[in-house]
Amino acid sequence: MNLIELRNLYRKTLNDFSVRESDYYLKILLKEYFNLDFTFINLNPDYILKGSQLNKLLEGLDKLKTNYPIDYLINKKIFLDNDFYVNEDVLIPRPETEELTNWILEDNKETKEKKRVIDIATGSGCIAITLSLNNKYFETIAVDISKKALEICEINQKRIFSEVTFLEYDIREEKVFSEKFDIIVSNPPYLTLNEASRIGKNVKFEPEIALFAPLEDPILYYKEIVKFSKLNLNKNGFIYFEINPIYIKEIKQMLAKNNLNDVNFKDDFEGKKRFVKITF
Template sequence: MTFKEIKSSFRSNLSPFFDEQEIDSFFYLVLEKFHQLKRVDLALQPSLKVSESGLEQWNAVLEQLKTQQPIQYILGETYFCDLVFKVNEHTLIPRPETEELVYWILEELKQKNQNYAIVDIGTGTGCIPITLKKNLPESTVFGLDISEEALSVARENATTNEVEVKFMQKNILETSDLQHQFDVIVSNPPYVRNLEKAEIKTNVLAFEPHLALFVSDDEPLIFYRKIAELARKNLKQNGLLFFEINQYLGKETVELLQNLGFATIELRKDIYGNDRMIRASVD
């Protein structure tokens, strides 16, 4: 069977679940992962064939995609800020919106050779602290998470990307002090309310860890309040707090930070036009 025929099979089998553009993106991700071939290679050699054993791999991926399992979990990895990160069922899949948050932090920390102290709370794959350490090699970077399974993945990702990040298991809601003073505290905590589950796609709802996604409708800002309170204690003078936020709760999150005494607060939209990121400073 040719790769062109496999692509056609992907489209016909997956069209009930995904649009054509997304199906094609799956196809090319698998093509590169399994065969180290890119779109241009196939365009130049349209009659390329796959071996029998290779076809079995493709069919296995197709069956998993038909259950709407995320392609990143199927392949076991994803890209974030041009780095490769291992992912599994214990970690959220890093999103483009979180890349925007990381780039914003890097914009703020312009003196690349300075030794900043940075902590990421709810680190998951470690994509935020690892990317920051990669771009700010002189900095001391920490990553905290409640899940030891997620931290195991994060440690592996740090090794793969050749950086040193200090990962620690911690339940942030039961933490009274971070034990260090930081230049930057960043978090992309759980923020999806249960009432919003109807908006969540099956591939997220059925496969990604709910512990890292959902908060109760009664206390949707519980993590933001706790982390902001810790930031008041553990940020250095002129330190910065960065959050990724629920797009529906931008105003409420800003008000929370104002009430806790933060000074300059900036709310930014993501590439999709949704309220998604906040920066606040301690004077």
């Protein structure tokens, strides 16, 4: 089978996607699997694929037609200019989380002294590693409940050459660190199973532990992080959250109940109130 024939097969099989999307997926797989770049593909439409190449691309096609994320197929997601390794053990980083990370970097671009930072529910480590890479004054720790996620963090740490300490920790358990933090950041699980039918079809392949909060208490993890901050955050420190806009009322009430009144909400690129910064 040559490239044109394979392209046509992708278009026919991926009929839930546009022609542009199916062509894009094929080009990405050819590049990531076999280093066949877009120029080669365009100049050599009659290129005959080897049997092993064809088999791998057909396997990829079978997964794509089930809405399997291409990021998992190629084990890569670009996050603020760095390639992060991802698989089904971690959430795929989103553009909104890039915005959250940029907010912290922008707020601290004039920093000239050490600041201790902790990323709670770190997943792939994308927030913690990016903060550490882009601000030499950040002393960064990242925690997650998932051993498998922490293994992915270590892979990314080695690939991207950052200096982050990764620890296994369940935020629902009380813990006092030996030295307090200046910044707490978290993109915790904030969807509920009631929302599962309204989110993307490919989300079903991502780890539920990273996606879903308890149905009976959708802001549980925010409450627990506020408790954690009372023990581990310096006075005048900051908490940065990515939040579910559906529960903004509940989050405001919870913060007020904890006498946290210096609060700044921020919209994401879609105009939804997705982030909050709290001065402690």
